Amino acid sequence: xxxxxxxxxxxxxxxxxxxxxxxxxxxxxxxxxxxxxxxxxxxxxxxxxxxxxxxxxxxxxxxxxxxxxxxxxxxxxxxxxxxxxxxxxxxxxxxxxxxxxxxxxxxxxxxxxxxxxxxxxxxxxxxxxxxxxxxxxxxxxxxxxxxxxxxxxxxxxxxxxxxxxxxxxxxxxxxxxxxxxxxxxxxxxxxxxxxxxxxxxxxxxxxxxxxxxxxxxxxxxxxxxxxxxxxxxxxxxxxxxxxxxxxxxxxxxxxxxxxxxxxxxxxxxxxxxxxxxxxxxxxxxxxxxxxxxxxxxxxxxxxxxxxxxxxxxxxxxxxxxxxxxxxxxxxxxxxxxxxxxxxxxxxxxxxxxxxxxxxxxxxx
Numbered sequence: 001x002x003x004x005x006x007x008x009x010x011x012x013x014x015x016x017x018x019x020x021x022x023x024x025x026x027x028x029x030x031x032x033x034x035x036x037x038x039x040x041x042x043x044x045x046x047x048x049x050x051x052x053x054x055x056x057x058x059x060x061x062x063x064x065x066x067x068x069x070x071x072x073x074x075x076x077x078x079x080x081x082x083x084x085x086x087x088x089x090x091x092x093x094x095x096x097x098x099x100x101x102x103x104x105x106x107x108x109x110x111x112x113x114x115x116x117x118x119x120x121x122x123x124x125x126x127x128x129x130x131x132x133x134x135x136x137x138x139x140x141x142x143x144x145x146x147x148x149x150x151x152x153x154x155x156x157x158x159x160x161x162x163x164x165x166x167x168x169x170x171x172x173x174x175x176x177x178x179x180x181x182x183x184x185x186x187x188x189x190x191x192x193x194x195x196x197x198x199x200x201x202x203x204x205x206x207x208x209x210x211x212x213x214x215x216x217x218x219x220x221x222x223x224x225x226x227x228x229x230x231x232x233x234x235x236x237x238x239x240x241x242x243x244x245x246x247x248x249x250x251x252x253x254x255x256x257x258x259x260x261x262x263x264x265x266x267x268x269x270x271x272x273x274x275x276x277x278x279x280x281x282x283x284x285x286x287x288x289x290x291x292x293x294x295x296x297x298x299x300x301x302x303x304x305x306x307x308x309x310x311x312x313x314x315x316x317x318x319x320x321x322x323x324x325x326x327x328x329x330x331x332x333x334x335x336x337x338x339x340x341x342x343x344x345x346x347x348x349x350x351x352x353x354x355x356x357x358x359x360x361x362x363x364x
Contacts, residue, residue: 001363002030004087008038008060008098011173011282013046014263015117016093018175018352020052026356028363032085036060036074036098045262050176056081060098067097067130074101082109089359093117093172095128095135103138112143116355117171119145119152120281120302127206127300144362146355148172148285148346149305169354170347173285177267178349181290185268189258195230196274198222198326202297203236204279211317212241215297216248218322219277223252226330231255232269275329275336277315277322284312285346293339295325305345310338 005020007013023029035054037043040061047054058077060070074097082090082105090106092099093116106113115138125132136159139145145161147153148171156166191197202215223231235245235257249255261269267286270276276287279297287294288311299316306312315321329336 001028001089001359002032002085002087003089003091003359004032004034004081004085005091006034006036006098006102007043007047007054007093008036009094009096010039010042010046010263012093012096012098013043013050013052014176014282015172016091017046017050017052018172018179019091019093019116019355021050022352022356023359026360028360032056032087034058034081036077036102038070038096038098042260049180049263056085070097071101074098075105078102078105079108082106082111087111089114089362091116091355092138095120095131095138097130097134100130100134100137103141107141113138113141114144114146114355114359115139115142116146116169117148117152118142118166119147119149119154119156121152121155122300122302124300128204128298128302129206132302144358146351146358148351151305167354167358170349170351171285172347172351172355173282174289174344174347175349175352177286177289180264180267181271183264185264185271187268187272188261188265189232189256189269191232191256191272192230195228196330197230197232197269197272199269199273199276199278200231200233201236201276201278201280201283202233203238203241204298207279207297207317208240212244213248214317214319215322216244218319218326219255220249220252221319221323222326223249223255225327227254229254229274229330232258232273234258234261234266234269236260275326275339277326288312289342289344289346291340291342293329293336295322295329297322303346306343309343309345311341311343313339 034056036058091114145166275293294312
C-alpha cells in the first residue's frame with residue numbers, strides 16, 4: 001500500500017515522525033514523505049533530528065504570503081503531486097493550512113485521507129484562527145479519524161462522524177516526546193542551575209497587537225518582582241512578536257530572549273523549567289507528561305483534558321491573571337505541587353502503533 005505522509009510545519013513533523021518511522025518498518029507499506037515546508041527551517045531541523053528525508057519538497061512558503069495565496073499554491077502543487085504519485089492513502093496531521101488544502105486536493109482526487117489528531121474543537125471559528133476552520137474542513141473529508149483523546153472522539157460523534165471511522169490513539173506528540181526525552185539533550189543556552197526557570201512561548205495570531213503587549217507587560221512585571229527567577233523566551237521571528245518582545249522585554253536583566261529553539265533543545269528547556277507560560281497547543285500536551293505546570297495565554301483551548309486534570313490553566317492575555325497565577329505558582333508550594341503531578345492525559349507513547357494497526361487492517 002502506497003502511503004503519502006504530508007508535513008508542513010514543525011508541530012506536524014514532530015507528531016508525524018513516530019508514524020513515519022513506524023510505517024517504514026512495515027513490509028506491506030511503501031511510505032513517501034512530502035514536505036510542503038510551510039515552516040522551512042523549523043520543519044527541516046525536526047526532520048533532521050528524527051533522520052527523516054522528504055521524498056518530495058514543495059518549498060511552498062514565501063515572505064508575507066497571504067493565506068489565500070498559500071492555499072491556492074498548495075492546491076495547484078498538490079494536484080501535480082497526486083497525479084504523479086498516485087497514493088492509496090494520504091496522512092495529514094493537525095490543523096494547518098497545509099492539512100486543509102491537502103485534504104481538499106485528495107477529496108478532488110478521491111484519495112482516502114487519514115487525519116492524525118482529529119476531533120480537536122473550540123467551537124469558535126475565529127479562535128484559533130484559521131486552525132479551527134482547517135480542522136473542521138479536514139474532518140469532513142477524512143476516511144479515518146485518529147482522535148488523540150476520548151473527548152476528541154465525542155466531538156467527532158457530535159458532528160455526525162460514524163463511530164467506526166474513529167480510533168482513539170493517544171497523541172503521537174507523546175510518542176515523540178518519550179523518544180526524545182530518553183536522549184542526552186543539550187539546551188545550548190547558559191542557564192544558572194541554582195535558579196528557577198520559567199519558559200515562555202507566545203506567537204499565536206489572535207494575540208497580535210494589544211493582547212501581546214499585555215502579555216509582555218505581565219512578563220516584565222514578573223521579572224521585576226522575582227529577580228531570583230530566570231525567564232527564557234525563544235522569540236518567534238514574526239515581526240508582530242519579535243519587534244514587540246525585544247522592545248518591551250529586551251532590557252530586563254533576568255529575561256533571556258533567544259531565537260526559536262530546535263526541537264531537542266526545546267524539550268531540554270521544558271525538562272529544565274519550573275513552569276511554562278505558553279499559547280502553544282503542543283506545549284499543553286507535552287509539558288504535563290514532564291510534570292511541568294502550564295499557564296496558557298489563551299481564553300479557550302481545544303485541549304481541555306489537561307485543564308480538567310488541573311495541570312494546565314487558562315489565563316488568556318489578561319495582565320492581572322498572568323501575574324497573579326504565575327506568582328501563586330512561584331510562592332505557593334501546595335499550588336505548585338497540585339499542577340506538577342506528571343499526569344499525561346494525551347497519550348501513553350503508543351499512538352503511532354495504533355495508527356499503523358488501522359492502516360494494516362485496511363491494506364489486508
